[in-house]
Amino acid sequence: MAALSFLGFLVLLLPLTLLLLLYLIVRPKPVRIPIKDRHVFITGGSSGIGLALAHQAAKEGARVSILARSGEKLEEAKQSIQLATGIEVATYSADVRDFDAVKTALDEAGPVDVLVVNQGVFVPGELEVQSLDEVRLMIDVNIIGSFHMIKAALPLIKKRQNGGPASIALMSSQAGQVGIYGYTGYSASKFGLRGLAEALQQEVIADDIHVSLIFPPDTETPGLEEENKRRPRLTSIIAASSGAMKADEVAKKALDGIKSGSFIVPCNSEGFLLSIATAGLSPQRSVLMAFVEVVAAGLIRFVALCFQWNWYGSIEKWHAQGKRSGN
Numbered sequence: 001m002a003a004l005s006f007l008g009f010l011v012l013l014l015p016l017t018l019l020l021l022l023y024l025i026v027r028p029k030p031v032r033i034p035i036k037d038r039h040v041f042i043t044g045g046s047s048g049i050g051l052a053l054a055h056q057a058a059k060e061g062a063r064v065s066i067l068a069r070s071g072e073k074l075e076e077a078k079q080s081i082q083l084a085t086g087i088e089v090a091t092y093s094a095d096v097r098d099f100d101a102v103k104t105a106l107d108e109a110g111p112v113d114v115l116v117v118n119q120g121v122f123v124p125g126e127l128e129v130q131s132l133d134e135v136r137l138m139i140d141v142n143i144i145g146s147f148h149m150i151k152a153a154l155p156l157i158k159k160r161q162n163g164g165p166a167s168i169a170l171m172s173s174q175a176g177q178v179g180i181y182g183y184t185g186y187s188a189s190k191f192g193l194r195g196l197a198e199a200l201q202q203e204v205i206a207d208d209i210h211v212s213l214i215f216p217p218d219t220e221t222p223g224l225e226e227e228n229k230r231r232p233r234l235t236s237i238i239a240a241s242s243g244a245m246k247a248d249e250v251a252k253k254a255l256d257g258i259k260s261g262s263f264i265v266p267c268n269s270e271g272f273l274l275s276i277a278t279a280g281l282s283p284q285r286s287v288l289m290a291f292v293e294v295v296a297a298g299l300i301r302f303v304a305l306c307f308q309w310n311w312y313g314s315i316e317k318w319h320a321q322g323k324r325s326g327n
């Protein structure tokens with residue numbers, strides 16, 4: 001009896017001690033980043049996830065600016081947001097690959113509180129058949145474009161008016177947490193954002209700037225519709241391991257993640273598992289999430305291996321069928 005209650009005591013004490021320890025050590029410390037009455041600048045804000053984010057930020061009372069290339073799509077976005085919320089967003093037509101254009105746009109927009117670097121291109125295809133120009137396009141728009149935005153915005157974020165906590169959010173993808181068939185170029189570009197974000201967070205924490213990395217699964221957008229026209233069958237099969245979402249749902253998760261200053265922002269339940277499986281050395285400010293990461297690490301690795309077993313099974317089956325049908 002005594003032994004049993006001692007065991008019960010230990011079973012309770014161990015997790016509580018771990019929780020207390022984590023409470024003392026998690027860094028950076030928890031933060032709330034307000035959106036209302038603040039300037040939210042969204043790239044790729046004329047379509048899909050970026051447009052949904054612009055709608056929601058406007059609805060929550062932010063001053064919103066959106067940047068993309070096509071003036072026509074920007075104007076359409078502006079109209080639709082005005083119709084839905086009565087709020088007039090500022091639009092900037094620029095290509096993120098052009099640093100001078102980006103800098104001119106941002107300087108005109110003025111001090112920024114929340115920067116959402118969301119623009120992105122995705123051209124799937126096996127590396128063997130994909131042109132290097134397509135690979136370069138993804139690296140240029142997704143990575144170099146993000147560097148341009150952050151470089152040009154940092155001085156303006158530091159100049160923010162009310163001095164409250166600020167955010168730099170980057171739109172990655174679940175294909176930026178795990179490499180997926182058909183996404184060599186795309187996954188490389190999205191994994192790259194993680195290195196950028198982890199390093200940047202250490203550099204800007206002293207200025208009360210908080211970095212968020214958002215990891216959506218397949219999301220119903222005009223971009224996905226285009227992608228689906230040429231996506232290899234195996235890419236679709238593997239990507240289907242994570243459910244598809246609507247742009248509005250992703251935007252809501254993204255905005256909640258930004259407001260709570262979360263470094264890693266998953267969007268669905270598979271994304272939640274992925275975030276634990278790929279926690280690595282990323283910063284974690286939630287004591288509860290840190291606890292889950294520590295306790296679940298071994299088991300989640302097992303789950304990850306099950307997914308890989310399933311994916312390699314699909315690949316084997318695909319090749320066996322291909323051989324039989326002669327392609």
Ligand SMILES: NC(=O)C1=CN([C@@H]2O[C@H](COP(=O)(O)OP(=O)(O)OC[C@H]3O[C@@H](n4cnc5c(N)ncnc54)[C@H](OP(=O)(O)O)[C@@H]3O)[C@@H](O)[C@H]2O)C=CC1
Nearest residue numbers: 044046047048049068069070095096120173218219221223
């Ligand atoms: N949809 C999905 O399944 C998923 C998407 N993501 C990521 O979310 C982000 C948004 O995707 P989604 O909403 O589907 O994309 P869309 O293709 O629907 O929209 C892309 C936006 O980016 C802008 N854009 C593209 N290229 C440039 C450029 N060179 N300079 C400036 N703006 C540019 C586009 O406007 P314009 O063409 O006029 O420049 C548009 O506003 C991307 O980073 C994507 O990788 C992540 C996971 C899943």
Ligand SMILES: CCCCCCCCCCCCCCCC(=O)[C@@H](N)CO
Nearest residue numbers: 122173174175218239242270273277304
């Ligand atoms: C530990 C267990 C983890 C289990 C979950 C694994 C699920 C992985 C699915 C990855 C899907 C990638 C979709 C990318 C979408 C995208 O970015 C394109 N549409 C282009 O934009």
